[in-house]
Amino acid sequence: MSVPRKIYMDHTAGKPIDSRVLEAMLSYMKFFYGNPFSIHSFGEEPRKALDEARIKIAELINAERKESIIFTSGATESNNLAIKGVANRNADRGKHIITSSIEHMSVLNPCKFLKTKGFNVTFLPVDSYGVISLESLERELKDDTILVSVQYANGEIGTIQPIKEISEIVHRKNAYLHVDATAANGLIPIDVRKDGIDLLTLSSNDMYGPKGVGALYIREGVRIEPILHGGGQERGLRSGTENVPGIVGFGKAAEIAKKEMREESERLSRLRDKLIRGLLESVPYSFLNGHPTMRLPDNAAVRFSFIEGESILLSLDMMGVAASSGSACTAKTLEPSHVLMATGLKHEEAHGSVLFTLGRQNTEEEVDYVISIMPDIVKRLRAISPLTPKELMSNV
Amino acid sequence: MYSEKVMEHFKNPRNMGEIKDADGVGTVGNPVCGDMMTIYIKVKDNRIEDIKFKTFGCGAAIATSSMITELAKGKALEEALKITRKDVADALEGLPPIKMHCSNLAADALKLAIEDYHKKQKSKEGAS
C-alpha cells in the first residue's frame, strides 16, 4: 500500500481549525475591532457577536440561559476558575475537595495548590478501565465537601464517566459538581441540566475552533469568585477584554458541532472500532487501554508489550503517521502517564502505549494504512528489545 | 528533535542481537525512565572481537546502544572502558538535553559487560 499522505491521528494534542470557523472569524479581525465594552457604535457589532456566540454555546450544552457562559482563555483557565473560584468563595462552608486520579494537570495542579492553602483534597481511584469508583465517591463525600471535580471523559484512554450517577451522589450532599468536558465536547452530547452539572469546562480547539479560547458554564446560583481581577468583564468573573474573533470562532464551532455531531461521531466510532480491532488482531500481545464501550468516538488507545512508545512514535512518523504516547520516555518529566498508572498498569506496560485520536479529516483508507504498517513496526522493535520472549520472536 | 545520525542509527541499528556464548554480559536498567539495555561481548587477545546489544527504550536509547557497539568493536578492553556517555553523544552529533540520561545506559552496560568478563576470567583461573 502506498502512503496516502501525512496522516494526522493526534487530535487530542491539537485540532485543525474548521474553514467555516475561520471564515466567521475574519471580519472580526479585519473590521469589527471595537471593544464590546464601548458605548459607541464600534462596540456594538462585537457586543452582538459575543452574545450570539454565548447563545450557541449555551445551546450546545442545553444551558438554561446564555449568561451562564463565561468566556476564558481556554480549558486550563476554566478549570482553574472553577476550582479555585469555588474553593475560595465557599471556604466558610467547608474545606474539602474531591477529584479523581486521572484528571488533566489543569485540574490536578490547582487542587494540589489548594492543598498548600489549607484545603483537604481527596483523589478518587479508578478501576482498570479508568472508571471512577462510585463507592469511594460516596464514602469520601463529607458534610464539609464543597466541590467534586471530575472529567466527562478522559482524552488519553477514552473512558467516559457515569456523570449522571456521579451527580446524583454529589448532590445528596451540599457539594457542587464541576465537570471538565475538554476531551468530550463536540464528540458526545452533553446536557448540563439532564446530567446535573453545576460547572462545566469547555474548550474551543477541541471542537475545531481556534486555540486560546474556552468557556466555563456556571449554573445560576453557584457561589464562585473570580481569579482574575480587573475591568469586570464577563459579569465580573473574568476580567480582560474579550477575545472577540476567538469567541466568534468558538461559537461557530459549537454551532457546527451541534449540527454535525451525531453523524460525525457515528462515522468516527466506526473508524475507531476498525482501528482498534485491526491493531489487536494483527499484533500479538497488544491490548486496549480504557473502556471497551463507554468510550469516546475518536479514541483508539492501544498498548504493545515489550517495546517502548517513543520508538513506536518515531517509527510511525517515518511512515507518515502522527500519534502520541503515555510512555515515560516521551514525557518532559520522564514519568509514565499518571492516567495509565492509575488504571493499574505497570511501568513497562504503560511504556508501550500508543494513542491514536481520530478527527474529521481521517478516512477509512488511512485507518487501513495504519493497521497495515503496525505489525512490522512492532516486530522490528521487539527484535531489538531484551524483554521480548523467545517464543514470540520465532513465530512472528 | 533528533540529529540525522541518531535517526540513522535508530533506523538501522548496528550489532543488534545477542551473543549466545558471550564472554561478558552487562545489563542495566535506566533508573530515570525505567528502560533496559543489555550488551554482550566476545573477547579475544584482550580485544572486543564481537559486540551486540538489545534495548528496551526510546529512540535515543536504541541509537546510543548501536553507536557504542560501533565505538567499542575492535578496541582493547582498557580503551573500551574509557568510552564515556559524552563520546557516544558526540558521535551521534548530539542528543537533546532531556535524552542525555539514555546515553548513560549504553556506557554503563558496556562497563558491566567488561567487568563481567574479568570476573569470569578470574573464576576460570581459580578453577584451573
Ligand code: FES
Ligand atoms: S530510554 Fe527512556 S527516555 Fe531514553
